[in-house]
Amino acid sequence: MSAEGVNRKLRLLMRKSEDEQKAVENLINSGHYRIAISRCYFVVFYAASALLAFHGKAFSKHSAVVSFFGKEFSAKDAQSKNMHRILLDLFDLRNDADYKLSEDPKEEDARKQLALAVKFHDWVESQLPLSG
16 A cells, blocks of 8 residues: 555544544433443544554454554553553443443443543554644
């Protein structure tokens, strides 16, 4: 893929991450906290996919993105390790929200997860040479 094609892919993935952030905010504001927490995972998934694409990697399975991100980045420094922890936690929370029968989370739970997702997104954005 050309440099222009890679840059376009990065921008599109980061835009999807930003769109998910807006959707999560709307879900929280309308009281859909469980669904909001589930969608927080996609904020980080699309951002992680952008970072992996920048490094020439693409995966079709979510578990492969989470696993490779950990292998590639978590050993680099404490912040990268923290970002991998956010990705892992939101991956698990998404599965719980979508597939487990449990009490609905509270608004503060959803807002906490959104803040972590935005932190991850912003960190990834700082790692990418986005232009245009």
